[in-house]
Amino acid sequence: MTFPLLTVLGRMTLAFLQATGSVTSFAFQAIRLAVQPPFYRQQLLRQMLEIGYYSLPVVGLTAIFTGMVLALQSYTGFARFSAESAIPNVVVVSLTRELGPVLAGLMVAGRVGAAMAAEIGTMRVTEQIDALTTLSTNPFKYLVVPRLIAGIVTLPILVLIADIIGVLGGFLVGVYKLDFNDTAYLRNTLDFLEFQDVFSGLVKAAVFGFLITLMGCYHGYTSKGGAQGVGMATTNAVVSASILILTSNYFITEAFFSR
Amino acid sequence: MNAAAKISLRDVAKSFGPKKVLQGIDLDVAPGESMVVIGGSGSGKSVLLKCILGLMAPDRGSIRVDGEETVDFNDHDRARVMRKFGMLFQGGALFDSLRVWENVAFGPIQSDGMKPDQAREVAVAKLGAVGLGPEIGELFPSELSGGMQKRVALARAIAREPEIIFFDEPTTGLDPIMADVINDLIVKCVSDLGATAVSITHDMASARKIGHRVGMLYEGKLIWQGPVADIDQSGNAHVDQFIHGRAEGPIRMQVRKL
Numbered sequence: 001m002t003f004p005l006l007t008v009l010g011r012m013t014l015a016f017l018q019a020t021g022s023v024t025s026f027a028f029q030a031i032r033l034a035v036q037p038p039f040y041r042q043q044l045l046r047q048m049l050e051i052g053y054y055s056l057p058v059v060g061l062t063a064i065f066t067g068m069v070l071a072l073q074s075y076t077g078f079a080r081f082s083a084e085s086a087i088p089n090v091v092v093v094s095l096t097r098e099l100g101p102v103l104a105g106l107m108v109a110g111r112v113g114a115a116m117a118a119e120i121g122t123m124r125v126t127e128q129i130d131a132l133t134t135l136s137t138n139p140f141k142y143l144v145v146p147r148l149i150a151g152i153v154t155l156p157i158l159v160l161i162a163d164i165i166g167v168l169g170g171f172l173v174g175v176y177k178l179d180f181n182d183t184a185y186l187r188n189t190l191d192f193l194e195f196q197d198v199f200s201g202l203v204k205a206a207v208f209g210f211l212i213t214l215m216g217c218y219h220g221y222t223s224k225g226g227a228q229g230v231g232m233a234t235t236n237a238v239v240s241a242s243i244l245i246l247t248s249n250y251f252i253t254e255a256f257f258s259r
Numbered sequence: 260m261n262a263a264a265k266i267s268l269r270d271v272a273k274s275f276g277p278k279k280v281l282q283g284i285d286l287d288v289a290p291g292e293s294m295v296v297i298g299g300s301g302s303g304k305s306v307l308l309k310c311i312l313g314l315m316a317p318d319r320g321s322i323r324v325d326g327e328e329t330v331d332f333n334d335h336d337r338a339r340v341m342r343k344f345g346m347l348f349q350g351g352a353l354f355d356s357l358r359v360w361e362n363v364a365f366g367p368i369q370s371d372g373m374k375p376d377q378a379r380e381v382a383v384a385k386l387g388a389v390g391l392g393p394e395i396g397e398l399f400p401s402e403l404s405g406g407m408q409k410r411v412a413l414a415r416a417i418a419r420e421p422e423i424i425f426f427d428e429p430t431t432g433l434d435p436i437m438a439d440v441i442n443d444l445i446v447k448c449v450s451d452l453g454a455t456a457v458s459i460t461h462d463m464a465s466a467r468k469i470g471h472r473v474g475m476l477y478e479g480k481l482i483w484q485g486p487v488a489d490i491d492q493s494g495n496a497h498v499d500q501f502i503h504g505r506a507e508g509p510i511r512m513q514v515r516k517l
Contacts (some may be wrong), residue, residue, distance in 0.1 A: 119356075123354075127350060128350070128352050130314050131352040131353075133313075133314060133341065134314075134344055134346040135366040135415075136332065136338045136341040136342055136366065136369075136370035137365075137366075137370055137417075142369070
């Protein structure tokens with residue numbers, strides 16, 4: 001007697017374990033090569049520009065509106081308990097601990113992760129990766145390592161800027177719409193902000209940067225077939241990076257703040 | 260095993276699942292010789308080339324370059340032997356994010372540590388060798404025609420003055436005149452460098468022009484090899500059918516009758 005459900009579950013489990021092993025091995029290979037010369041500095045700078053600088057508008061826009069909405073929503077809730085003065089604290093803590101890194105991570109996953117998978121995937125199917133090998137250049141080192149390092153370095157900077165812009169959004173709504181005193185709003189923001197709030201957000205950003213670039217590179221590098229394979233790699237890169245961001249966010253939060 | 264051979268293959272086999280793509284290939288290519296491997300689509304030509312280049316590991320067999328066994332090479336040794344190779348890919352495989360001159364100068368800059376200014380001069384000289392002016396160097400590959408992309412790819416393949424050059428379907432997708440231009444360039448470049456060449460193609464005009472010796476691959480086996488002048492008197496029915504492009508013969512295409 002056969003159990004179709006068990007068969008399907010077994011296949012899914014095996015496929016999941018195989019994919020996990022493959023990604024882990026890919027990540028370890030990247031880490032091993034990252035500490036061995038040659039170092040492609042120009043590639044690294046180009047990727048830092050691509051991931052950090054060119055993501056600024058979309059991340060900044062997300063941050064400012066998130067800060068504004070957060071202030072507005074907090075006001076409608078807190079006003080019922082005459083706790084409006086807590087709004088600056090809620091805005092800054094929510095942004096630095098959670099919304100800044102998670103939203104910036106998701107936006108960068110959509111923008112950069114997809115582009116990375118598409119670029120490397122196209123290079124794979126048009127034999128450009130094989131061409132790198134024939135030119136005595138390790139394609140893994142040339143394509144993957146600079147992107148991973150750029151992701152880890154630039155995302156915390158991006159998140160720090162997003163935190164500041166988000167707080168500014170909350171400040172604008174607080175002062176110009178909710179009639180807060182500007183000095184009191186800023187003092188409340190800074191008084192309740194702790195180093196750990198910002199630091200945990202930046203650690204999250206570095207982890208998200210690693211995960212986004214890892215998924216973009218992995219799915220692009222292992223893509224097969226033609227345009228369809230590249231399209232699938234792009235989708236998989238964004239979906240897997242987004243899931244990993246949300247999952248790892250819980251565990252990092254648990255590590256920093258659980259009592 | 261021929262000790263004087265530049266490239267020597269013995270019993271090279273490669274399978275993908277149940278499909279046996281290469282089934283015990285023996286091949287020697289002498290220094291300065293131009294060997295052309297012909298065969299239909301799916302006969303294993305590209306896999307053979309990738310195995311020699313080290314882009315793919317054979318399941319068994321020996322591949323020697325200058326007498327040195329390359330099958331179990333580590334990354335360092337592989338990179339060292341790669342220095343002897345130049346490769347013209349079927350689709351060009353030019354890096355589309357780099358300008359033409361940067362493509363040609365890629366090997367000298369990234370792998371040989373040449374200064375960009377000096378590498379640019381080398382790139383311009385190599386572009387000149389394939390009939391392209393220095394102004395082409397400033398363009399991106401997507402701005403070039405198919406024939407020009409092939410020329411740039413050839414310039415990149417010869418930029419490091421390799422000892423062995425591989426050509427993967429060098430005339431595919433080109434009109435007959437441009438194909439002949441590319442064939443002439445290949446003959447000239449290989450002769451100027453004194454290099455050994457291994458080409459795979461199903462274009463007989465190209466094979467006759469660029470090859471000294473021809474081998475035919477069929478169902479993963481090298482069923483005939485000999486001087487290019489002897490190909491019309493090979494005495495092999497498979498070779499005869501292939502070089503004359505006949506539908507009838509011992510080679511049966513895997514297609515359903517209409």
